[in-house]
Amino acid sequence: MSIRHLDALFAPASVAVFGASQRPSSVGATVWRNLHGSFPGRLYPVNPKHAALDGVVCYRHVAALPEAPDLAVICTPSSAVVPLITELGERGTRAAIVVTAGLDKATKQAMLDAAKVHTLRILGPNCIGLLVPHLGLNASFAHIGALPGDLAFVSQSGALVTAMLDWAGSRGIGFSNFVSLGERADVDFGDMLDYLGSDPKTRAILLYIESVDESHKFMSAARAAARNKPVIVVKAGRSAAGQAAAASHTGALAGSDAVFDAAIARAGMLRVDTLHDLFLAAETLSRFRDGPSGPLIVLTNGGGAGVMAADAAAAEGVPLAVLDDALRARLDAVLPANWSRANPVDIIGDAPAERYVAALEALSHDRANAVLFIHAPTAIVPSREIAQAMLPQVTAEPRRVLGCWLGDGAVAQARQTFRQAGVPDYNTPEEAVRAFNFLRTYRLHQAELLQTPPARSTAHAPDLPAIRAIVHAVLADGRELLTEPEAKALLGAAGLPVVPTRVVGASAEAAQAAADALGYPVVVKILSHAISHKSDVGGVRLNIGSPSELREVCTSMLARVRELRPDADVQGFTVQPMVRKQHAHELIIGASVDPVFGPVILFGAGGTAVEVLADRALSLPPLNTPLALAQMQRTRIAKLLKGYRDEPAADMDAIAQVLVSVSQLLADVPELAELDINPLLANHEGAVALDARVRVSASQPAGAANFAIRPYPAELIEPWDWNGQSVTLRPIRPEDEPQHRAFLEQLDPEDIRLRVFYSRRSIEHSELARLTQIDYAREMAFIATRHIEGNGEETLGTVRATVDPDNHTAEFGVIVRSDLKGSGLGHRLMEKMILHLRARGTQRLVGTVLRINRGMLELAANLGFQETDNPGDPDDHGTRFVSLELQPTTSPDARPG
Numbered sequence: 001m002s003i004r005h006l007d008a009l010f011a012p013a014s015v016a017v018f019g020a021s022q023r024p025s026s027v028g029a030t031v032w033r034n035l036h037g038s039f040p041g042r043l044y045p046v047n048p049k050h051a052a053l054d055g056v057v058c059y060r061h062v063a064a065l066p067e068a069p070d071l072a073v074i075c076t077p078s079s080a081v082v083p084l085i086t087e088l089g090e091r092g093t094r095a096a097i098v099v100t101a102g103l104d105k106a107t108k109q110a111m112l113d114a115a116k117v118h119t120l121r122i123l124g125p126n127c128i129g130l131l132v133p134h135l136g137l138n139a140s141f142a143h144i145g146a147l148p149g150d151l152a153f154v155s156q157s158g159a160l161v162t163a164m165l166d167w168a169g170s171r172g173i174g175f176s177n178f179v180s181l182g183e184r185a186d187v188d189f190g191d192m193l194d195y196l197g198s199d200p201k202t203r204a205i206l207l208y209i210e211s212v213d214e215s216h217k218f219m220s221a222a223r224a225a226a227r228n229k230p231v232i233v234v235k236a237g238r239s240a241a242g243q244a245a246a247a248s249h250t251g252a253l254a255g256s257d258a259v260f261d262a263a264i265a266r267a268g269m270l271r272v273d274t275l276h277d278l279f280l281a282a283e284t285l286s287r288f289r290d291g292p293s294g295p296l297i298v299l300t301n302g303g304g305a306g307v308m309a310a311d312a313a314a315a316e317g318v319p320l321a322v323l324d325d326a327l328r329a330r331l332d333a334v335l336p337a338n339w340s341r342a343n344p345v346d347i348i349g350d351a352p353a354e355r356y357v358a359a360l361e362a363l364s365h366d367r368a369n370a371v372l373f374i375h376a377p378t379a380i381v382p383s384r385e386i387a388q389a390m391l392p393q394v395t396a397e398p399r400r401v402l403g404c405w406l407g408d409g410a411v412a413q414a415r416q417t418f419r420q421a422g423v424p425d426y427n428t429p430e431e432a433v434r435a436f437n438f439l440r441t442y443r444l445h446q447a448e449l450l451q452t453p454p455a456r457s458t459a460h461a462p463d464l465p466a467i468r469a470i471v472h473a474v475l476a477d478g479r480e481l482l483t484e485p486e487a488k489a490l491l492g493a494a495g496l497p498v499v500p501t502r503v504v505g506a507s508a509e510a511a512q513a514a515a516d517a518l519g520y521p522v523v524v525k526i527l528s529h530a531i532s533h534k535s536d537v538g539g540v541r542l543n544i545g546s547p548s549e550l551r552e553v554c555t556s557m558l559a560r561v562r563e564l565r566p567d568a569d570v571q572g573f574t575v576q577p578m579v580r581k582q583h584a585h586e587l588i589i590g591a592s593v594d595p596v597f598g599p600v601i602l603f604g605a606g607g608t609a610v611e612v613l614a615d616r617a618l619s620l621p622p623l624n625t626p627l628a629l630a631q632m633q634r635t636r637i638a639k640l641l642k643g644y645r646d647e648p649a650a651d652m653d654a655i656a657q658v659l660v661s662v663s664q665l666l667a668d669v670p671e672l673a674e675l676d677i678n679p680l681l682a683n684h685e686g687a688v689a690l691d692a693r694v695r696v697s698a699s700q701p702a703g704a705a706n707f708a709i710r711p712y713p714a715e716l717i718e719p720w721d722w723n724g725q726s727v728t729l730r731p732i733r734p735e736d737e738p739q740h741r742a743f744l745e746q747l748d749p750e751d752i753r754l755r756v757f758y759s760r761r762s763i764e765h766s767e768l769a770r771l772t773q774i775d776y777a778r779e780m781a782f783i784a785t786r787h788i789e790g791n792g793e794e795t796l797g798t799v800r801a802t803v804d805p806d807n808h809t810a811e812f813g814v815i816v817r818s819d820l821k822g823s824g825l826g827h828r829l830m831e832k833m834i835l836h837l838r839a840r841g842t843q844r845l846v847g848t849v850l851r852i853n854r855g856m857l858e859l860a861a862n863l864g865f866q867e868t869d870n871p872g873d874p875d876d877h878g879t880r881f882v883s884l885e886l887q888p889t890t891s892p893d894a895r896p897g
Contacts, residue, residue: 003191003194003195003804003806004119004121004806005094005095005119005120005121006095006121006187006191006195008070008071008093008094008095008121009071009095009097009121009123009130009187010130010132010137010177010195011132011135012041012069012070012071012095012137013041013042013070014041014042014043014044014067014069014070014071015035015039015041015042015043015044015069015070015071015072015073015137015139016043016044016045016046016059016065016069016071016072016073016093017031017032017035017043017044017045017046017072017073017075018046018047018072018073018074018075018076018080018084019031019046019047019074019075019076020032020045020046020047020050020053020058020075021047021049021050021053022050022053022054026075027075027099027141028047028075028076030141030142030143031073031075031099031129031139031140031141032045032053032054034138034139034140034141034142034145035073035137035138035139036053036054036056037138038136038137038138038145039135039136039137039138039139040135040136042067042069043056044056044057044059044065044066044069045057045058045059046058046059046060046061046062046065047060048060048061061087062084062087062088062091063087063091065091068088068091068092068093069088069093070093070094070095071093071095071096071097071139072084072088072093072095072096072097073096073097073099073129073139074096074097074098074099074100075099075100075141076100077100078100078101078102078103078104078107081098081100081103081107081111081125082107082110082111082114084096085098085111085114085115085120085122086114088120089114089115089117089118089120090118092118093118093120094118094119094120094121095120095121095122095123096115096120096121096122096123097122097123097124097127097129097130097139098111098122098123098124098125098126098127098182098185099124099125099126099127099128099129099141100124100125100126101125101126102126103125103126103183108125108183108185111125111185112185112186115186121186121187122185122186122187123179123180123181123182123186123187124181124182124183124185125182125183125185126158126182126183127158127180127181127182127183128140128141128142128158128161128162128180128182129141129142129180130177130178130179130180131145131146131165131175131177131178131179132176132177132178133145133146133147133148133149133174133175133176133178134148134176134201140161140178140180142161142162142165143162143165143166144162144165144166144169145165145169146165146168146169146174146175146178147168147169147172147173147174147175148174148175148176149173149174149175149176150174150175150176150201150202150203150204150286151173151174151175151176151202151203151204151205151206151279151282151286152175152176152177152178152179152192152196152199152202152204152205152206153168153175153177153178153179153206153207153208154177154179154181154189154192154196154205154206154207154208155179155180155181155207155208156181156184156189156208156209156210156211157180157208157210157236158180158182160208160275161178161180164208164275165178167275168279171279173279176196176199176201176202176203177196177199177201177202179192184213188213188214188217188218189207189209189212189218189221189222190214190217190218190220190221190222191221192205193205193218193221193222193224193225193231194221194224194225196225197221197224197225197226197228197229198228202229203229203230203286204229204230204231204232204282204285204286205225205229205230205231205232206232206233206234206278206279206282207231207232207233207234208233208234208235208236208275208278209233209234209235209236210235210236210237211237211596212260212263212596212597213596215263215596215597215598215708216708216777219263219266219267219597219708219709220710220775220777220778222267222268222269223267223268223449223709223775224775224778226267226268226269226446226449227268227449227770227773227775229286230270230281230282230285230286230289230442231267231268231269231270232269232270232271232272232278232281232282232285233264233269233270233271233272234271234272234273234274234275234277234278235257235260235264235271237257258616258618259594259596259597259600259618260596260597261618262597262600262617262618262619262620263597263620263708264445265444265445265448265619266445266448266449266619266620266709267445267449268445268446268448268449268450269445270285270438270441270442270445272438277434277438280426280431280434280435280438281435281438281442283424283425283426283435284402284424284435284436284438284439285438285439285442287399287422287423287424288370288399288402288424288439289439290398290399291370291398291399291400291402291439292367292368292369292370292398292400293370293436293439293440293443294319294321294368294369294370295319295320295321295322295368295369295370296313296318296319296320296321296369296370296371296372296433296436297320297321297323297343297344297345297363297369297370297371297372298310298313298320298343298344298345298371298372298374298429299344299345299347299356299359299360299363299371299372299373299374300344300345300346300347300373300374300375300376301346301347301348301349301351301356301374301375301376301378302346302349302374302376302406303340303344303346305374305376305404305406305429306340306344306345306346306374306429307344308428308429308430309344309372309374309404309429309430309432309433310344312429312430312432312433312434313433316433316434316436316437317437318433318436318437318440320343320344321343321366321369322343323341323342323343323345327362327363327365327366328341330362330365331345331359331362331363333362334355334358334359334361334362335347335348335355335358335359336348345359345363347359349376349378349380350378350380351380351381352380352381353381353385353386353388353389353390354389356373356375356386356389356390357389357390357393360373360390360393360394360401361393364393364396364400367398367400369400370400370401370402370436371400371401371402372401372402372404372429372432372433372436373390373394373401373402373403373404374404374406374429374432375403375404375405375406375411375414376406376407377405377406377407377410377411383405383407383410383411383413383414384413384414384417386414387405387413387414387415387417387418388417391417391421394418394421394423395421395422395423399422399423401423402423402424402425402426402432402435402436403415403418403423403424403425403426403432404425404426404427404428404429404431404432405418405425406428406429444630447626447630448627448630449773450734450769450773451624451626451627451734452711452712452733452734452773452774452776453622453623453624453627453663453711453712454622454624454711454712454713454714460494460495460657460661460664461495462493462494462495462661462664462665462668463493463494464493464668466489466493467490467493467494467665467668467669468669470482470486470489470490470493471490471669471671471672471696474486474696475671475696475698479529480673480695480696480697481529481532481693481694481695482693482694482695482696483503483527483529483571484501484525484527484534484574484691484692484693485501485503485527485574486694487692487693487694488501488689488692490692490694491677491689491692494661494664494665495661496658496661496662496677496689497658497686497687497688497689498688498689498692499576499577499579499688499689499690500518500576500577501574501575501576502514502517502518502574502575502576503527503572503573503574504572504573504574504575505571505572505573506527506558506570506571506572506573507554507572508550508551508554508555509551510572510573511524511550511551511554511573511575512547512550512551514575515544515547515550515575516547518575518576518577519577520544520545520546520578521543521544521545521577521578522544522550522575522576522577522578523540523541523542523543523544523575523576523577523578523690524540524541524544524550524553524554524557524573524574524575525539525540525541525573525574525576525691526539526540526557526558526561526570526573527570527571527572527573527574528561528565528568528569528570528571529569529571530565530567530568530569531561531565531568532693533693535608537560537561537564537565538557538560538561538564539557539560539561541553541557542578543578544578554573557573558570576690579681579688579690581681581683581685581688582683583647583648583650583683583684584681584682584683585605585637585640585641585650585681585682585683586605586606586607586678586679586680586681587603587604587605587606587637587655587678587679587680587681587682587687588602588603588604588605588606588607588610588616588676588677588678588679588680589601589602589603589655589658589659589662589676589677589678589680590602590662590674590675590676590677590678591662591665591666591672591674591675591702592673592674592675593673593674593701593702593706597620597708598620598701598702598706598707598708599620599621599666599672599701599702599703599706599707600618600619600620600621601618601619601620601621601623601631601659601662601663601666602616602617602618603616603617603619603628603631603632603635603655603659604616604617604635604637605635605636605637606678606679606680607678607679610678615635615636615637616635617631617632617634617635618631619631620707620708620709621663621666621667621707621709621711622663622664622667622704622707622709622711622712623659623660623662623663624660625653625656625657625660628655628656628657628659628660628663629652629656631659632652632655632656632659641655641682648683648684649684650682650683650684650687651682651683651684651685651686651687654682654686654687655680655682655687658677658680658687658689662675662677666702666703666704666707667702667703667704667707667711668703668704669696669702669703670700670701670702670703670705670706671696671697671698671700671702672694672696672701672702673695673696673697673701673702674693674694674695675692675693675694675695676692676693676694677689677691677692678691678692678693679691710775710776710777712731712733712776713731713776716730716731716782716836717729717730717731718730718832720784720828722784722823722824722825722828723823723824725786726786726787727784727785727786727796728784728785728786728787728793729782729783729784729828729829729832730782730783730785731776731780731781731782731783732771732772732774732781732782732783732798733772734769734772734773735772736772736783736795737768737769737772739785739792739793739794739795740768740771740772740783740795740798741768742794742795743794743795743796743798743817746817746818746819747815747817747818748818771800778802778803779800779801779802779803780800780801780803780833780836780837781798781799781800781801782798782799782800782829782832782833782836783795783796783797783798784796784797784798784816784825784828784829795817796816796817796820796825797814797815797816797817797820797825797826797829798814798815798816798829799812799813799814799826799829799830799832799833800812800813800814801813801833801837801845803837803840803842807840807841807842807843808842808843808844809842809843809844809845809846810837810842810844810845810846811845811846811847811848812830812833812845812846812847813847814826814829814830814833814856814859816829821855822855826859827859827862827863830859830863831863833845834863834884834886837886838886838887841887842886842887843885843886843887844883844884844885844886845865845883845884845886846881846882846883846884847860847865847881847882847883848870848879848880848881848882849879849880849881849882850878850879850880851878851879851880852878857880857882860882860884863884864884865882865883865884866882866883866884867880867881867882868880868881868882868883869881
């Protein structure tokens with residue numbers, strides 16, 4: 001991933017257009033016209049056929065240009081692209097937009113090779129270009145420009161770019177950046193998320209995606225951006241078909257759109273279905289991101305509008321708040337006797353502005369509920385007066401009110417008043433409720449973003465030697481599908497609850513002997529390496545109650561299998577006790593490997609009708625209990641599992657533990673390609689796997705290294721004997737927030753000033769969250785902790801390094817508790833960070849230190865840092881710059897041995 005030189009792409013001081021012309025309807029003419037009419041910087045047309053364009057000198061080739069342009073826009077035939085990129089790179093240009101289409105694979109690779117030598121960034125090829133409205137930069141061949149604004153839109157589809165510009169322009173929607181990625185040969189969604197995630201002019205990022213190529217890069221960039229601002233996605237391809245050749249139900253979902261949904265949720269982003277919803281969600285999340293997302297109160301001056309909102313809430317699954325007696329009493333005091341006395345709160349159509357204000361004041365005592373204000377214009381009082389009267393309340397922090405002014409001209413001024421004040425506003429009650437539901441979903445995804453489970457759970461230690469022995473034996477036998485006994489043995493070794501199973505030969509007598517030992521009733525299943533779905537060939541029989549019935553079942557089962565699958569080699573039968581659990585639910589838990597996002601975990605309603613019910617939810621590992629429970633909540637069967645009438649609630653923690661154990665299996669067993677546990681029988685007493693199907697692969701598609709999300713790096717936890725005390729050095733976790741607050745509150749104000757250059761002692765939750773909820777692919781923070789008898793642990797010190805997206809430079813900060821300075825703790829934390837960064841290939845570690853912070857400067861010198869003037873402080877405000885080269889350098893004169 002890289003944002004290197006993207007500033008030349010999005011904020012160039014000079015632009016050259018190759019293929020600029022005045023030929024009507026040509027791409028070169030359109031790009032030139034768009035730039036010439038708006039770009040305030042230096043602009044150079046390049047075309048050997050022209051001496052000038054619109055009074056501007058036209059240059060014949062790269063060498064003739066008076067300077068190396070920051071940005072080149074290439075509109076030439078495909079044969080000229082590679083030579084141009086080569087010349088531009090040599091000249092010093094650092095970014096190019098390749099509008100040209102029709103580059104074959106070899107030409108695209110040659111273009112990239114030519115650009116890589118000079119770290120020249122390429123947008124495209126086959127793209128519309130980009131627009132940065134606040135700079136007057138329209139480096140595209142779109143037929144229309146974009147209004148300035150604070151939304152960034154990035155699209156994989158060029159045709160959609162022009163349509164969206166037209167649509168947004170007619171509605172007055174403005175943009176900070178508008179980008180067509182084209183074929184994404186270089187700059188892709190990950191790069192754009194990295195750049196826009198820290199762009200101060202962008203308050204929300206909107207994406208139109210058709211496919212994702214590099215999942216690790218995409219997910220890391222998405223998670224980083226989503227921590228800073230809303231990221232909202234429209235993705236084409238919801239109806240993608242599963243892979244029919246998959247051996248398991250879960251495997252059939254590999255490559256499906258449901259996997260993309262799981263990735264979006266885990267990255268803290270929001271997915272919507274339509275382009276209209278894209279802007280609807282952006283309006284809500286950027287203006288109401290911190291507002292309440294609990295039950296909704298509808299406040300309206302019209303009963304019909306309230307009913308419409310209530311119907312929409314029921315359809316979207318948005319709960320309406322129940323008015324308690326205290327709230328009713330407050331409303332009774334300010335509303336006429338014939339108000340609705342329920343939610344929606346109908347304050348009657350003759351309401352003057354004062355009644356709206358009083359009603360909102362009555363509702364303001366309950367901060368957990370959001371208020372949807374709906375107004376239909378009346379002749380009693382102008383809508384603009386109502387809007388003005390309500391402004392102090394609707395803009396009070398925290399924001400709690402969403403607006404919906406029904407109508408057009410009569411409410412135009414009122415609507416504008418709300419929007420200018422930053423209040424989210426919608427045209428209809430249905431639109432408002434839908435937008436509010438986007439917020440609720442977004443909050444759930446943001447909660448998943450904050451979870452950072454380890455790859456391996458500590459709850460159950462799997463028997464890895466036994467698991468590996470099973471896997472290696474199957475692969476050595478030339479098979480990929482495990483038999484049912486092998487699959488159950490693997491799950492048992494992983495710590496999952498499985499029903500005991502006996503393997504016998506292909507005779508009724510052998511099956512009877514096993515059944516007599518287990519006790520009736522029993523279940524008998526056919527055993528064959530070639531048969532994956534046994535019920536499809538009549539290879540499963542439940543609830544066999546006697547020896548005579550068992551002999552008859554075995555005989556007829558063998559005959560049926562030989563008739564339907566004469567090619568299948570039958571090894572025998574499996575016999576297991578018939579498990580009967582009162583109040584039990586049949587579930588499915590599975591795993592497969594997606595071609596883009598890697599290992600995926602499934603949960604849903606199980607049994608033989610699993611594909612008909614299609615009640616399932618996917619998630620990306622690693623999982624912990626909160627993530628597993630969240631995945632379960634996304635299914636319909638979750639409502640049944642919570643219990644109803646005389647049905648007790650199922651043991652949700654036991655089911656979640658199975659999901660966590662499957663996540664651990666995926667981390668520990670790289671060969672695991674597909675897994676189905678179906679059914680997993682669960683009730684209030686626990687869960688047990690009745691049947692399992694497992695496929696392994698020598699290509700090792702699973703394993704923690706292939707997870708799209710980096711797990712908590714538990715392997716970096718290290719015990720340390722510090723002056724006779726037992727201390728733990730480990731990466732920070734989100735749940736460390738309370739003890740991190742306590743650590744910071746114990747620091748002397750002077751230590752805080754020396755470390756972070758200000759003296760504020762209090763620290764907000766949002767800042768603590770940023771410090772403790774980190775993406776380990778982008779940042780690392782090690783803390784030193786000490787156990788407190790009977791009271792958990794305390795933080796003694798911390799070191800943090802933030803790595804740029806190119807993994808070239810990391811910036812560090814280190815601080816220890818004020819009463820522990822000079823104890824060697826800071827030195828040890830820095831050593832651990834330096835070793836970690838060296839191992840991940842980071843090139844350089846740098847820091848900015850106050851000149852008066854002699855202790856830090858001495859520590860840096862002892863560790864080998866070089867101290868220089870701070871290039872970021874030209875006026876010498878009292879800071880020094882320290883840097884350490886982390887990777888060995890090779891002498892230019894060195895020759896390979």
